[in-house]
Amino acid sequence: MQTTFRAAVESYLRAKPLSRGSQNEYFSTLRKWEAWGAGLPIEELRRRNVREFLDWVYERAVNDMGTNPGRTANKAREHLRAVISWAWEQELIEAPPRFPKPRQQRDVAGRHYLTKAEINALYFATHRMDRPRRWDQPLPVGLYWRCALVVFFNYGVDTGTVWKSTPAHEPILWRHVFWGQQSPDREMKETSRWGWLFYRRVKTGKAFYRPMNRVVHAHLRSIMPETPQPDSPVLIGGGARPNARFQHLCELAAIKSRTNVETGKEEPWELKDLRKTCATYYDEHIPESSIEILGHSIGGITYRHYAHRAPLAFKAIMTLPQPTAFLALVKGYDGQCPCCRRPFADA
Secondary structure: OOOOHHHHHHHHHHOOOOOHHHHHOOOOHHHHHHHOOHHHHHOOOOHHHHHHHHHHHHHHHHHOOOOOOOHHHHHHHHHHHHHHHHHHHOOOOOOOOOOOOOOOOOOOOOOOOOOOOHHHHHHHHHHHHOOOOOOOOOHHHHHHHHHHHHHHHHOOOOOHHOOOOOOOOHHHHHHHEOOOOEOOOOOOOOOOOEEEEEEEEOOOOOOEEEOOOOOOOHHHHOOOOOOOOOOOOOOOOOOOHHHHHHHHHHHOOOOEEOOOOOOOOOOOOOHHHHHHHHHHHHHHHHHHHHHHHOOOOOOOHHHOOOOOOOHHHHHHHHOOOHHHHHHHHHOOOEEEEEOOOOOOOOO
């Protein structure tokens, strides 16, 4: 019985523990294969067929004004080769065809989100942040920044929601933190054992009542004063130029600048990239959940069919896989690397 390329891709993805984003890339290559229209079973594939398909992918990327058509064709080549090699290992085909050489491409990733390894490095580097001028708080400024990283990652908030760097900003205050299980929003039926957080979007003014998971709860508890003033901001230490401090933190964490895919130039990371990072990991975790988490206007057709969006956001926040560094405080390694038990400044 002959095997179609679609069946081979679906079997390959079931057998491999790939992320949702990687799976979507394979399905994108599958759609290109079907649009190409050869319809050959994988048992009959030859080098000529592979070359014609990859040439078609390249030419279509050029016609669509793609910024890096060579990379587009090479990604399709990688996916096709991985599936065919797996089919050969499973003895579905007698021998894989020879593949043409990769095309030349611009080696820029165009990535606008931070990897979890980079987030871990940022978290550890907060313990090496310099003490700001006139800093009179009992806790180091880095502890507030590590809590800010947790809030950015879990809620994708605007910079002005974390730090009031202009008079128009409404930051999160201690009266916006609710430790009870019942949501302060009476319309919500869900309960959170870790409490709730209230904040507004800077751009739209839209209000959000979000559950705290155990990571957010632990970090807010770690910076809470003995007698918090209701109108005092929860997170401090951003200064008048929080982006400048964030870029200094990136230097401490030895994180390379991101590359602009259009210009090929190196650009420094900004705090708004943490919002994009949040959206990336939420959509990988639960598709389209970032629309509700970040407070975007509803544009997707699939998303319109969710009758209740609050339960979707609740589930996403409470089950989002966290960077390993965020779990250090939860597990009792405050100020130490959970791997080597050394202070973060030395880890």
